[in-house]
Each structure stands twice: as structure tokens, then as C-alpha cells.
Amino acid sequence: MYNFKKKRDYFFMRYLFCFILLVACSSKKPIGKITQLSKVPLNINYGPTNSSALSEFQDVTDEYGLNGIEATNINIVDFNFDSYPDLVVIPEYYSQPIFYEYSKVLKKFVKITSLFPKSLKVTFLLFEDLNNDGIKDAVAGVLNQKSELNKRPVQILWGSKKAYRLSFSNTNKVVLTGKYPSTTISLLDYDLDGDLDIFLGNWFTKFKGKPLAHRDFFYINNKGKFTLSDNLLTGQTDKNISKKMDINAAPTMASTTCDIDQNGYPDILTASTNGYPNALWMNRFKFRKNYHYFKDYGVVSRFAGDTEGSLTKTGGGRTFSLACADYTNDGIMDVFVGEITHSYDSEERDKSSILTGSRKKFPPIFYRTEYTLDSDDLAWTQADKRALWFDYNRDGLLDLLVDNSGYPPHTRLILFKQFDDHSFENFSKKSGIDIVNPQSSVILDINKDGLIDILTSRNNVRNSKISRRLFLYKNTVKNSNRTIAFKLKSYKSNKSAIGAMVIVKVKKADGSFEMRRWQVGYSFGAMPAQNEDLIYFGLKKEEKLIHVKVRWPYSTELNSLPSSMEKVYHLDIKDLAFQKFVLCELPQKCS
Numbered sequence: 072m073y074n075f076k077k078k079r080d081y082f083f084m085r086y087l088f089c090f091i092l093l094v095a096c097s098s099k100k101p102i103g104k105i106t107q108l109s110k111v112p113l114n115i116n117y118g119p120t121n122s123s124a125l126s127e128f129q130d131v132t133d134e135y136g137l138n139g140i141e142a143t144n145i146n147i148v149d150f151n152f153d154s155y156p157d158l159v160v161i162p163e164y165y166s167q168p169i170f171y172e173y174s175k176v177l178k179k180f181v182k183i184t185s186l187f188p189k190s191l192k193v194t195f196l197l198f199e200d201l202n203n204d205g206i207k208d209a210v211a212g213v214l215n216q217k218s219e220l221n222k223r224p225v226q227i228l229w230g231s232k233k234a235y236r237l238s239f240s241n242t243n244k245v246v247l248t249g250k251y252p253s254t255t256i257s258l259l260d261y262d263l264d265g266d267l268d269i270f271l272g273n274w275f276t277k278f279k280g281k282p283l284a285h286r287d288f289f290y291i292n293n294k295g296k297f298t299l300s301d302n303l304l305t306g307q308t309d310k311n312i313s314k315k316m317d318i319n320a321a322p323t324m325a326s327t328t329c330d331i332d333q334n335g336y337p338d339i340l341t342a343s344t345n346g347y348p349n350a351l352w353m354n355r356f357k358f359r360k361n362y363h364y365f366k367d368y369g370v371v372s373r374f375a376g377d378t379e380g381s382l383t384k385t386g387g388g389r390t391f392s393l394a395c396a397d398y399t400n401d402g403i404m405d406v407f408v409g410e411i412t413h414s415y416d417s418e419e420r421d422k423s424s425i426l427t428g429s430r431k432k433f434p435p436i437f438y439r440t441e442y443t444l445d446s447d448d449l450a451w452t453q454a455d456k457r458a459l460w461f462d463y464n465r466d467g468l469l470d471l472l473v474d475n476s477g478y479p480p481h482t483r484l485i486l487f488k489q490f491d492d493h494s495f496e497n498f499s500k501k502s503g504i505d506i507v508n509p510q511s512s513v514i515l516d517i518n519k520d521g522l523i524d525i526l527t528s529r530n531n532v533r534n535s536k537i538s539r540r541l542f543l544y545k546n547t548v549k550n551s552n553r554t555i556a557f558k559l560k561s562y563k564s565n566k567s568a569i570g571a572m573v574i575v576k577v578k579k580a581d582g583s584f585e586m587r588r589w590q591v592g593y594s595f596g597a598m599p600a601q602n603e604d605l606i607y608f609g610l611k612k613e614e615k616l617i618h619v620k621v622r623w624p625y626s627t628e629l630n631s632l633p634s635s636m637e638k639v640y641h642l643d644i645k646d647l648a649f650q651k652f653v654l655c656e657l658p659q660k661c662s
Contacts (some may be wrong), residue, residue, distance in 0.1 A: 082367060117507040127503065128524075145601070146600060147603045150237040157173050159171075161193060170182070170183050183236075186236065186238070190241070195598040200565070202229065202294065207241050208227060226247065229243060256271055258569055259328040260337065260569065261337060261364050264626075269290070271289070275345075287320070305367075322344050324343065327339075349369055350367045350375070352580070367554070372432050376421050388421025405437075413452050423473075425439075454473060457499060459514065462609040464551075466609055467613075467614065468609075473487070473490070473516070476530070476532070484527060514603065525542075529541075554650075560660075561655075570590065571622060572588055615644075619652075623636045625656070
């Protein structure tokens with residue numbers, strides 16, 4: 072007969088032994104980081120952990136009238152033509168935009184009546200001149216999902232001057248697509264004809280009840296008239312036998328434009344989620360047929376993902392952000408790639424990386440440097456959803472701002488400071504800006520002192536206790552460095568000079584020369600936000616500016632960029648902390 076009593080006593084003694092062992096072990100201090108991991112903070116600081124007067128950035132949100140404002144998307148645009156940055160925010164993921172005008176008298180932002188029709192609700196916005204009439208137009212985007220087909224598609228609202236402000240109406244609006252899952256828009260003049268064309272990235276749709284990656288769209292602009300020409304993105308529209316699925320499409324989350332190979336023609340970079348490879352659409356030319364097209368060089372260039380997992384179609388990462396710049400000042404473009412990574416991911420899952428360009432000849436090749444942030448939580452997540460390059464301390468080296476967001480309390484705004492050897496260190500805590508759950512961060516110079524300030528929003532994703540609000544951080548870095556800013560005015564090229572390359576030649580303290588470059592573009596990323604439309608370069612006190620060269624994005628020939636479009640400007644640089652210049656494509660029209 073089975074002895075139940077004996078079995079019960081056995082398990083009782085076993086559990087008692089385990090309990091005694093647990094109590095005995097708990098009396099000893101854990102080793103190393105386990106001490107931090109075992110602690111559960113009772114009071115979490117969701118704002119900056121260092122907000123002292125010694126911080127490099129100071130919170131001036133209330134001072135500038137932005138207290139109590141919530142935003143999921145931010146656009147900096149001068150809509151009253153006074154050369155001061157105004158503000159457009161979208162408070163919810165699908166809502167009516169709200170406009171705030173900067174008052175030079177009050178020195179703060181003041182809410183004004185909407186410049187849009189009351190019926191317009193959007194997820195994201197872009198403001199640029201699309202018909203070359205000298206007035207900014209608006210591209211209104213909506214992230215449509217299969218269950219939300221009542222939402223409006225992407226549309227263009229033409230801008231006009233009304234009194235002393237921009238005005239937009241539904242009259243003669245242009246609808247770009249049906250109700251597709253559009254996540255990102257990039258503006259570029261792909262053939263340098265002077266008209267800004269549109270790349271529209273799409274995420275997942277549904278096919279027979281299952282998620283299916285939707286192909287991206289490309290629209291050619293001919294003096295304000297748009298034609299769908301997604302066949303220019305060669306390879307993605309190949310159909311399978313059923314002719315209902317785009318078998319080569321990827322779920323695009325973010326996009327940006329950048330002249331990777333420095334041939335004068337803009338390329339398109341896209342970020343894919345769910346393990347799909349990222350795409351590097353290089354702008355190529357067919358001489359026999361005399362037209363431009365895009366071909367994906369993502370795998371060849373190592374932009375698509377790292378080598379682990381490359382043997383499977385979905386062995387990449389969850390890429391949410393892209394930012395292109397020449398951070399090493401060597402004339403070769405580099406890219407930051409922001410990923411969402413969890414502690415439980417396999418090693419093949421891509422991590423956030425800086426892709427450093429390795430050569431000038433075609434095709435481009437990147438070296439990948441991955442990183443992960445330290446966390447006190449075993450179940451950590453890193454979610455780099457937006458990123459941008461800027462020189463916050465005016466030392467001539469680009470620093471990196473990253474919206475690490477969505478998984479509080481560890482996902483915080485990151486400021487990577489670059490050093491002379493091109494290494495980076497996280498300075499966000501020291502700088503006083505490491506708020507939790509940052510979103511839609513943009514840069515501007517709010518007080519015209521040449522120091523770049525930060526405007527960002529905090530969301531309450533995954534924690535309703537977090538208060539949603541804007542943060543305006545004024546840059547208070549104190550050093551003897553200088554800032555030179557440029558405003559481009561174009562006549563043959565697109566009016567905003569999107570895609571122009573600005574190159575400054577600098578003589579350094581040791582007598583050597585360095586070329587620093589910046590490609591013009593103010594809006595990029597997933598559900599893109601928009602920065603102030605100025606180009607900033609930092610100079611150390613002992614450095615001297617030799618000249619400025621601008622490669623304007625215009626060509627009378629499809630297959631070559633005339634040397635006449637590269638203009639050198641010799642400027643009178645005074646010994647001032649901040650100077651701003653207007654550079655014109657046609658000097659006789661510069662004012």
C-alpha cells in the first residue's frame with residue numbers, strides 16, 4: 072500500500088530545508104550588481120535625475136509659456152515670417168494640430184487659432200514648399216491600420232499668405248494614397264529638377280487575417296502635380312503567383328534621405344521592424360534609357376543588419392530610427408541605427424549601432440558598432456525610437472540625441488557626447504535632460520545665442536502615472552567656442568534647398584585643415600518631427616573658418632552634376648560667439 076503520510080513528511084522536510092537555506096543566504100550581501108538588481112525603487116524620478124543650476128541644459132518650459140502642453144509630434148516652423156521658430160504640436164496620435172506663435176514682445180509662445188481646417192486630424196506633419204511658390208505647404212499623414220479605415224489618407228494642403236501668417240485650406244488638396252499604413256515621409260529631389268518628390272513608407276497591412284508587409288510608395292513631383300511611380304524602387308514590387316502579395320516588401324517604420332555616395336543625388340534609407348532587413352535605396356542612373364531609379368544596396372553595404380541572423384529573412388532587428396551625418400569629418404557619410412532590444416532576445420537580434428562609412432568608392436561599406444545601455448533591471452528593454460545629430464557644445468564634433476522611450480523607468484532621453492578620438496559617452500544625466508519616455512525630440516535656437524536647444528515631449532506609455540508634458544531645455548554650455556549658422560535661399564533648386572550639402576573648411580590649431588559637412592534636411596524618422604530650418608557649425612576658439620562651399624541640389628543634366636552648382640563662399644568671420652549668414656544659390660538675388 073502507498074504510504075501517503077510518509078510522502079507528506081518527505082516534502083515537508085524538503086521545503087523546510089529550502090526555507091532555512093534561503094533565510095541563511097539572504098543574510099549575506101549579494102555580489103557585484105546583484106545588489107542593485109535586487110532593489111525595487113519606491114520613488115522613481117521620471118524627470119531629469121540632475122536638474123541643478125550646474126547642468127548643461129536648463130528647463131525653461133514655463134518661462135516660454137509651454138507648461139501644460141501635451142504632444143505626440145512636434146514641428147518647428149516659422150509660420151508668421153519673422154525668422155523666429157513657431158511651434159505646431161499634435162496632442163494625440165490622431166488629433167487636430169495646435170499652433171503656438173512665438174511672441175518677440177512677450178518672449179514666449181502664445182496659442183493661436185489653428186491654421187488648418189477644423190476637420191483635419193493627423194498623426195504627423197511636414198512643412199515644406201512643394202510647388203516652389205515661396206510659401207510652405209503641409210503634408211498631413213495618418214497611420215492607418217486595418218481596423219481604422221475611417222481615418223484619412225496622406226494629403227497635401229497648399230499654403231498661402233493670409234494677413235501675416237501661413238494659411239491652409241482643403242481647396243484643391245492632393246490625396247497621395249488610399250488608406251494605407253503610412254508611417255514615414257521623406258522629401259527629396261531625386262532627379263535634381265527643382266521639385267521635391269515624396270517617398271512614403273508603409274508598415275503592415277492584413278492579408279487573409281494575417282499581418283503582411285506593404286510596399287513603399289514613391290511620388291514624382293512635376294510643378295505640384297504628383298504621379299505614383301513606386302516602380303522606381305526596383306525589386307520591391309515583384310509579385311508572386313497570386314499577384315496579391317508584395318513578396319519583397321518590408322514593414323517600413325522610419326526613413327531619411329542622405330547622399331551616401333556623395334555623387335550629388337539623394338539616396339533613401341529605410342528602417343524595417345520585425346526582423347526584416349533595412350533598405351539602402353541608392354540613386355542610380357541608366358544611361359541608355361536616360362532615367363534615375365533606386366536599387367537596394369542594404370545587404371552589400373552591411374546597412375541591412377548585422378551578420379548574425381543574415382541567413383533568414385527576418386533575422387535582423389526592430390529598427391525604429393535613422394540619422395545620417397559625417398560624424399568623423401572624413402568626407403564619408405555615417406548612419407545611426409536605433410533598435411528596440413529586449414533582455415530576452417537572442418544574439419542574432421540587431422542592436423542599436425553607429426554605422427561608420429569605410430570608403431568613398433561605390434558601393435559603400437559600413438563598419439557596425441553596436442551598443443546596449445546598462446540597466447538595473449534584469450528584464451530590461453532599450454527602445455531608440457528617434458535620433459538626431461547636432462553639435463551641442465560647439466566643438467566641431469557632432470553629438471547624438473536619442474529618444475530611448477516606451478519602457479519606463481529605464482528608457483530615457485540620451486545625449487551621447489563625442490570626443491576627439493570619435494568615441495562617445497552618455498552625458499544625458501550630467502546634462503540634466505534624462506527624462507523618461509521622450510518622444511519627438513527636435514532642436515532649435517530659442518534665444519538666438521548660437522547654442523542649440525532641445526524641445527521634447529514625455530509620454531506615459533506603459534505607465535499612466537507619468538505626466539505627459541513638453542520639456543524645453545535651454546542650452547547653457549559655457550565655453551569659448553563659436554557658432555556659425557547658415558540659412559539657404561534657393562531659386563533654381565527646391566526653395567527649401569533640401570538635399571543641399573554645406574561644407575565648411577576649417578584650419579585647426581595644429582595647422583591642419585578639416586572639412587565638415589552637413590546635408591540639408593529638417594524632417595525625418597518614424598512619424599517624423601521637424602527641426603528648425605537652420606544649419607549650425609561649431610568652431611573651437613583657436614580654429615579659423617577658411618571658406619564655405621554649398622553643393623546646390625539642381626542639375627540641368629540627369630546623369631551629372633555640373634560643377635557650376637558647387638559654389639564657394641568667402642565670409643567675413645568676426646570674433647563673435649555667434650554669427651548667422653544667408654547663402655544664396657544666385658548671389659544677385661540674395662537679401
